Structure formats: structure tokens, C-alpha cells
Amino acid sequence: MAAEEPAAVHWLFGDQLGPHFTDPARGGPRRNAPLLMIEARGVFRRRRFHRAKAHLILSAMRHRAAELGDRVRYVKADSYRQGLEEAVGKAPVTVHHPTSHRALRFVRSLPSVRILPARGFLVTHDEFRLWAEGRGTKQLRQEDFYRWVRQSHDLLMEGDRPAGGRWNLDHDNRQPPPRGALDLGVPPPYRPRESDIDDEVRRDLDRWSRDGDVRFVGEDAPRAFPATRREALAALHRFAEHRLATFGAYEDAVLSGDPTMSHSLLSSSLNLGLLDPAECVELAEARWRSGDAPLNSAEGFVRQVAGWREFVWHLYWHFGDEYRDSNVLRHRGALPDWFAELSPEGTDAHCLSRTLEQVRAGGWTHHIPRLMILGSFALQRGWEPRAVTDWFHRGFVDGYDWVMVPNVVGMSQYADGGRMTTKPYTSGGAYIDRMSDLCGPCRYKPSVRVGEDACPFTSGYWNFLHRHRERFERNARMAQAVRGLDRLRDLDELLAQEAARAE
DSSP states (O other): OOOOOOOOEEEEOTTOOSGGGSOGGGTOSOTTOOEEEEEETHHHHHSOOBHHHHHHHHHHHHHHHHHHGGGEEEEEESSHHHHHHHHTTTSOEEEEOOSSHHHHHHHHTOTTEEEEOOOSOSSOHHHHHHHHHHTTTSOOOHHHHHHHHHHHTTOSEETTEEGGGOSOOGGGGOOOOOTTOSSOOOOOOOOOOOOHHHHHHHHHHHHHHHHTSOOOBSOOOSOOSOOSHHHHHHHHHHHHHHTGGGTTTTTTOBOTTOTTTTOOOOHHHHHTTSSOHHHHHHHHHHHHHTTSSOHHHHHHHHIIIIIIIHHHHHHHHHHOGGGGGOOTTOOOBOOOHHHHTTOGGGOSOHHHHHHHHHHHHHSOOOHHIIIIIIIHHHHHHTBOHHHHHHHHHHHOTTOOHHHHIIIIIIIISOTTSSSSOSSOOOOOHHHHHHHBSOSTTOSSBTTOOSSTTBOHHHHHHHHHHHHTHHHHTTOTTTHHHHHGGGGOTTHHHHHHHHHHHHO
């Protein structure tokens, strides 16, 4: 009887850290196949990442290597190519489908590497392609995709109908924060305890910075996000047991003194591969079915994970690498230094200053400050969308290429002209005032569009609509807003004011 051929070495990228990336029963490598991890310093040299993000990624990788013990070879190298040559030479290697176009091009260029199917998502590439082809000439819309995922994975379903009779509970999940409240009064999110590995990572990052080899932005506070599977599971269960119930109603609300609100803070754990999305949505559904969470909260969380996250992942691959260069609005402005450097003192707008302060301190804010404060401001000012995308990628602990290209190019900056969303997501100060407590301390007034008290978001909104009037007056969801320009008696003064601000 012939001896069994030795198993190929299986390479784990730094965002493939959960057990589902090494399980042969789930499309992983052969049982007991030797594992390889490569810590490539060049990744941090190419981009100026947030210090907290670099710390989290390296901590998670080194913790995983410690868990795997003798089964893994952990190589520190300047590049992935150098690490592969040092560790395996020309020996056969397997790797799960990477999460960026750049990484996929690289592994495809290596003759000894076999690519296994992607892991960490509910829908496979083949399943999405069949769904998209079945749409015919119809545009791909998240709501249609989300309903299909709910049905095909039997999520929050009662037979062939959605639980509660409605697919979309957004109407119940857009409440402003409680009037006068400083916080939501819910238990805080899970916070991990740092280990000796965290100390080691921090010393290495300090040395790289001193040597001038790598530069970072932002602050490296004590690690706030899980770096191990055990920590990620603890964070998931704490959210489900103590925070999910109040998540839905206030998921779009913002409080200055409560930046996490009832959000799960699980995106970095999902994107590192420490959690599988199936276990997250199934737990949320179980909490609803047991009566421990209302349907609108469970549905809101399921929509984030099984709807939006899956949709963004697949659009990243469906649209192709050239999508990142989309710029139908022809925005060419450069990010100002204060924004690029996460300097809250660079603006007098309290909502923007406060949000930048949160990002600088921890590399995270929830989706509304990202979309309706940071992204909206960039859109109104006409900053170049690829630069804005790169800024979000580098500055957020959960930011990866596949995450930020569709989210920023398509949704936030509307640079694709509507391939992903039906309208640009921007507003005047009234929306921020309604959904937050950020406008009260501000020197600007959200209802004022011209003069010393003019809110930059309010005047910026009307200026944006004016610049792109011809495009948006043909958009059914924007036409009414564009017609509002005709009612502004001070439009000429507003345009002159915004031109001066841009100088």
C-alpha cells in the first residue's frame, strides 16, 4: 500500500484566524497539515495605519500562533514572498481565498500555491454569482439580496414569511437618542485584558517607529477589541445577553458621552476571522425566539451581518478591482492635513471634531458617525474618493480593502453614480441635530446656512446639491431635495461663502 502523500503546508493570512480556517470538514486543509503564518512588516510600511489597528492585527496573529503551538511556523519577514521562500521554498502550499484583489493576484502568481474556497461568509462566490445572474438587467440591491439570504439560510423566518410579517424593520430602528440622556444606560461592551503578547507587540511597534521604519497615525490605548477566539466569543455573548435588546431602536443614534451605544463592536472580530457570521446571527435569532430580545433588535443585527456585510464582500469581487477608481462626480480635492492626521482641533464643527477624536483615540466609531459625519463631510467638500477610501481603510481597526472600497466608493462617496445605492448619503445639520446631542455645544447652528453661525454641514449640503444639480434632479430619491434649491433666497450668498471656505 502506497504511503500517503505528505499534506501541503497551509498558509493562514492575518485575517484568517478562527478555527473555521483550519477545519477540513469545512473546506479547510487536510487534518494535521502543517500551518504557516507570515508577519510581513512591509504591509505596515506601505500604508500609514492607525497604531491601534496595527497593534490589534499583530496581537491577534501572535496569539493565534501561540495557540497553535508546534503545528505552526511563524515567520517574521519583510514581505510575504520573502517569508514563503524562507519557510517552504518551492514546496506546495494551500491558502484560503484572500480578502483583497492585491493579495489574490499575488497568490495566483505563485505556481506552488493552491487556493481553497473563501471562508468567513454565509454566501459563497458561486452562490452570489448565480443570484446576481438571476437578476438579469436589474440593479443589484442590498434589500433584495438580504431577503434572499434570509430565505436561503432560514434566518428569522416563520415558514416562507419573515418573522413578524415584515422584512425591514428600519422604521423601528431609527429613533433619536433619549432626550437629555448622557448614555443609554446599558452594560458596557466586553473589554479584553492585555497579555504579555500585547506588551511584546507594543515594544516592537515602538521600536519600528523610533527607527523610522514604519509610521502610524492615532493613539495606541489599551487594546479594546478581541485578539483571540476566546475573547471574541466572550464579546459576542456579552453583546447578545446584555446589549442586543437595546440595539435596534437606537442603532442610528449618536451620543457624545456614549460612543459605543448598544453596538456589538464585533466587526473587527468578524473581519479577523475570529468569529463566523453564522454563529453571530444564529445567536441573535435565538435570543429573539427565547423572548430575551425584541424582533427589531435581532433583525437590525442580522441585517448588518447577513445583509450588509455579505453584500459588501460580494460586490467587492463582483465589481472588480477597477471599481476603486470610480469617480463619476469628478471630485479631486485633497484631504486637509488636520483630517488626515486625525486632529480634532482642526475644525470648529463639534460633531466632526468629536468624531475625529474618537477615531484618533481608538480607531473606531459606529456606522452613523462614519457615514453621516466623516463620509458626508468628505462628499460635500468634493474630496477625491480613492483618497477618502484609503483614509478609512488605514484609520479603522475593522477596515480592510474589501470592506472600505464598496462602503466608501459606493455608499459614502457615491462615486459609482448609483451602481450600489440609489442616492448619495449626505444631509444638512438638521439630521445630525435630530439623531445626536452633538449640536448643542457647537459654535454653529444646524438651522443656519449663511453667516458666522452657518453649520458647515447645512451649507455644504446645499452647495453639494447645486454643484451636481443636473445629475440629481433626475434621481427620483433626490429630485425633491434639488427643487429645494429654488426656494433658497440666499443661494448666491451661500455659494460665495462655500467658495471662500474651500480656498
